[in-house]
Amino acid sequence: MNHKKKLIELFLYFVIVVVGIVLLITSNAKDGQNSDFQVGGAYHAAVLDEQ
Known part of the structure; x- marks a missing residue:
């Protein structure tokens, strides 16, 4: 019985x-x-300033 349970x-x-x-x-x-890339409905991106 225990085996059945x-x-x-x-x-x-x-x-x-x-x-x-x-x-x-x-x-x-x-x-x-x-x-995975959406946080609170906003997109986040890194912008690199090349000079």
Whole structure:
């Protein structure tokens, strides 16, 4: 009986991980741009002044 409960628990953990991965993939697919470079909706760039 204890073995059966562990298998059910393992299956539930597996389902939670798969659902999480699917949600991460589908939420990133909606973004047209890479959101790693956006901070608060503003773009940051380094401008080098060459003289």
